[in-house]
Amino acid sequence: MSIALTRLDPFVTDREALVNFMTSNEFPFHVLSRLTREAVEKAIADGKYRDEDNDSFWVDHAELGRIGFLRLEDLTEPVPIFDLRLDGAFRGRGLAAMTLRAAADYVFSTMPEVRRFEGQTREDNVPMRKTFLREGWVKEAHYREGWPVEGAEPLAAVAYAIIRRDWETGQTTTFVWEDLVK
Numbered sequence: 001m002s003i004a005l006t007r008l009d010p011f012v013t014d015r016e017a018l019v020n021f022m023t024s025n026e027f028p029f030h031v032l033s034r035l036t037r038e039a040v041e042k043a044i045a046d047g048k049y050r051d052e053d054n055d056s057f058w059v060d061h062a063e064l065g066r067i068g069f070l071r072l073e074d075l076t077e078p079v080p081i082f083d084l085r086l087d088g089a090f091r092g093r094g095l096a097a098m099t100l101r102a103a104a105d106y107v108f109s110t111m112p113e114v115r116r117f118e119g120q121t122r123e124d125n126v127p128m129r130k131t132f133l134r135e136g137w138v139k140e141a142h143y144r145e146g147w148p149v150e151g152a153e154p155l156a157a158v159a160y161a162i163i164r165r166d167w168e169t170g171q172t173t174t175f176v177w178e179d180l181v182k
C-alpha cells in the first residue's frame, strides 16, 4: 500500500501545519468551504481533531509525500465516520480511493468491535461519491435537502457504508432498496 496514515498531534507538533493545511485549501463541498485560522484554532481547542471521539491523521503517499488529511469521528459510537480532505494539488488523480482503503484497513484492523464504517457527502461531490463506489462502499441513504448550502437551496446528503464482512471478503453485499411495494 503506497498510503500511510500518520497520526498527527493537533495540540503541539502538528498544530501549525494543520492550521496551514486547513486555511490554505478550499473545500467546496463542505458546509464551510473556507476555514479561518480562528475557526481551526477553536476546533483544535474544542478537541475536534483529537479527543475521545476524534482522531486525525496526515495522509502520506510513498512517492508524493503528504497529500492530505483524514479525521475519524464518532469513535465512542459503534459506527465511526470520517472526514477526508486531499490537498488541492493532489486532487483529480484518483488518490482518494487508496486513502479510503487505508482508512477502512485502519478502522477494521485496529477496532475489533466495529462492524460498520460510514461516510456522507454532498450529492454534487461526484469525485467522493465515485470514490465510495470504486472502493465497494454501498449507498444506504439519500437525505433530500439534508445538506445546508450557504446562500442557496439545501442539497441532498448521500450516505455510504462498508461493513466488516465486505472488507474481509472484498465482495460488496448489496440489498434491495425498495424492498416493500405499495
Ligand SMILES: CC(C)(COP(=O)(O)OP(=O)(O)OC[C@H]1O[C@@H](n2cnc3c(N)ncnc32)[C@H](O)[C@@H]1OP(=O)(O)O)[C@@H](O)C(=O)NCCC(=O)NCCS
Residues within 6 Å of the ligand: 026, 027, 028, 029, 030, 082, 083, 084, 085, 086, 087, 090, 091, 092, 093, 094, 095, 096, 097, 119, 120, 121, 125, 126, 127, 128, 130, 131, 134
Ligand atoms: C473528494 C476528494 C477526496 C476526491 O478525491 P480525488 O482523488 O481527488 O478524486 P478524483 O477527482 O480523482 O475522482 C475520483 C473519481 O471520480 C471521477 N470523477 C471526478 N469528477 C467527476 C465528474 N464531474 N463526473 C464524473 N466522474 C467524475 C474520476 O474520474 C474518478 O473516477 P475513477 O475512480 O473511475 O478514476 C478530493 O477531491 C477532496 O479532497 N476534495 C475536497 C474535500 C472533500 O470534498 N472531501 C470529501 C468529504 S467526505
